[in-house]
Amino acid sequence: MSETARLILDGKEYEFPVITGAENEKAIDISKLRATTGYITLDYGFKNTGSTQSAITYLDGENGILRYRGYTIEELAEKASFLEVSYLLIYGELPNTKQLSYFQESITHHTLVHENMKSFFEAFPPGAHPMGMLSSMISSLSTFYPDSQNPNRSVVDIEKTIHRLIAKLPTLAAQAYKHNMGHPIVYPSNDLDYCGNFLKMMFALPTEDYEANPIVESALNKLLILHADHEQNCSAATVRVVGSSQANLFSSVSAGIAALWGPLHGGANQAVIEMLESIKEDGGNLQKWVDKAKDKTDSFRLMGFGHRVYKNFDPRAKIIKKAADEVLAQLGVDDPVLDIAKELEQVALNDPYFVERGLYPNVDFYSGIIYRALNIPTDMFTVMFALGRLPGWIAQWKEMHENNEPIGRPRQVYIGANERSYLPIDQRG
Ligand code: SDX
Numbered sequence: 001m002s003e004t005a006r007l008i009l010d011g012k013e014y015e016f017p018v019i020t021g022a023e024n025e026k027a028i029d030i031s032k033l034r035a036t037t038g039y040i041t042l043d044y045g046f047k048n049t050g051s052t053q054s055a056i057t058y059l060d061g062e063n064g065i066l067r068y069r070g071y072t073i074e075e076l077a078e079k080a081s082f083l084e085v086s087y088l089l090i091y092g093e094l095p096n097t098k099q100l101s102y103f104q105e106s107i108t109h110h111t112l113v114h115e116n117m118k119s120f121f122e123a124f125p126p127g128a129h130p131m132g133m134l135s136s137m138i139s140s141l142s143t144f145y146p147d148s149q150n151p152n153r154s155v156v157d158i159e160k161t162i163h164r165l166i167a168k169l170p171t172l173a174a175q176a177y178k179h180n181m182g183h184p185i186v187y188p189s190n191d192l193d194y195c196g197n198f199l200k201m202m203f204a205l206p207t208e209d210y211e212a213n214p215i216v217e218s219a220l221n222k223l224l225i226l227h228a229d230h231e232q233n234c235s236a237a238t239v240r241v242v243g244s245s246q247a248n249l250f251s252s253v254s255a256g257i258a259a260l261w262g263p264l265h266g267g268a269n270q271a272v273i274e275m276l277e278s279i280k281e282d283g284g285n286l287q288k289w290v291d292k293a294k295d296k297t298d299s300f301r302l303m304g305f306g307h308r309v310y311k312n313f314d315p316r317a318k319i320i321k322k323a324a325d326e327v328l329a330q331l332g333v334d335d336p337v338l339d340i341a342k343e344l345e346q347v348a349l350n351d352p353y354f355v356e357r358g359l360y361p362n363v364d365f366y367s368g369i370i371y372r373a374l375n376i377p378t379d380m381f382t383v384m385f386a387l388g389r390l391p392g393w394i395a396q397w398k399e400m401h402e403n404n405e406p407i408g409r410p411r412q413v414y415i416g417a418n419e420r421s422y423l424p425i426d427q428r429g
Pocket of ligand 1: 045229232266268293301307309359362
């Protein structure tokens with residue numbers, strides 16, 4: 001039985017189809033609203049507006065559920081490798097042995113970037129924010145691979161562009177880090193897996209042998225999986241809208257990196273650590289900062305708290321909080337900021353302001369504490385988020401193209417001046 005929604009406007013009744021999703025979510029299809037009624041809808045921040053139908057990720061904000069292609073993140077974070085999860089998100093199924101080895105092999109052999117890109121890094125000032133460098137470098141990849149500039153090329157060409165991007169983003173991320181450290185870059189090692197290779201490119205020095213700590217490698221693998229996709233979040237929606245104009249994948253992902261940088265989105269993981277360190281320097285008076293976050297006259301927000309969709313708990317935050325305890329214990333790291341984070345969580349979750357608004361720790365609240373323990377500097381935290389989110393952005397961009405979705409172009413309600421005539425300058429007020 002097809003359901004419909006009825007709308008009465010100016011005394012006239014209209015019917016619109018109701019769409020039911022695989023998990024019984026309901027949506028009113030208003031594709032013909034303006035053509036039939038002359039009205040549009042208005043929904044700041046698209047809080048109530050779906051932009052697509054997607055088969056990639058399902059999340060249930062009320063019950064704290066997150067699944068990639070039907071698999072729970074709890075299982076994937078425990079049992080899968082990041083490249084397996086990347087394959088799953090992009091192609092829809094977990095790879096078999098042959099598929100995974102082809103995927104790994106292809107990515108391993110695309111990890112090098114053109115030598116000319118070294119001069120781009122030399123042009124950045126010392127201390128340049130790595131997200132600014134990464135967004136520029138990823139967009140520049142489109143100039144080195146002109147065949148990537150047409151997103152309607154063959155499936156084989158698109159697949160090569162996808163593999164190039166997955167392979168080169170870690171290389172460029174590590175080079176951004178080395179630029180700011182003033183250290184020589186470390187070239188990719190084809191004998192290492194994805195996480196091991198990234199850690200070596202980040203931390204190896206010509207003056208000493210380097211071998212990634214398996215605890216660090218395992219923690220990184222888990223963090224990347226937990227960040228891999230999150231349906232139509234701000235940066236994924238950005239990648240879709242930019243890609244919907246037929247812009248190439250590199251440029252679309254570069255725009256996604258820029259969106260992720262914002263402190264209300266992926267930039268929150270850096271802002272959380274900066275906030276916790278300010279609280280520590282300020283003497284650790286947690287209630288004072290919680291009160292600041294509640295004060296409407298104060299722009300301060302509790303970074304790492306709240307979420308557009310999760311109104312009970314972010315399942316990723318639960319896993320990362322547990323992993324933070326485990327990783328710091330295994331590495332013998334005693335970080336007072338972790339204790340402050342846990343105490344702050346307790347103070348906030350016993351405060352009606354946060355409980356009434358469904359404000360709980362999100363994915364960014366504890367992730368930075370693990371990154372610190374892995375010796376990753378704070379300004380690289382959002383780069384780590386981008387590394388994890390890359391397969392999700394690619395999957396969203398690919399699905400949008402495969403579904404031949406139209407160019408993203410929202411409407412508006414105009415509230416400016418009505419028609420008026422030009423006045424010569426000597427007649428203006
Ligand atoms: C990510 O969308 C995704 O899926 C994102 C993400 C992903 O994986 O891609 O999950 C990753 O971006 C996580 C979010 C990281 N950002 C932060 O931690 C920044 C702090 N959080 C917020 O600014 C806020 O909670 C947002 C941006 C995350 C969500 O904002 P919404 O959904 O637009 O909610 P809102 O701003 O309308 O807030 C509702 C109320 C408001 O108060 P009232 O007007 O009802 O009185 O809650 C308050 C807000 O003032 N509020 C906060 C708060 N977050 C919301 N008050 C204090 N501290 C906060 N952190």
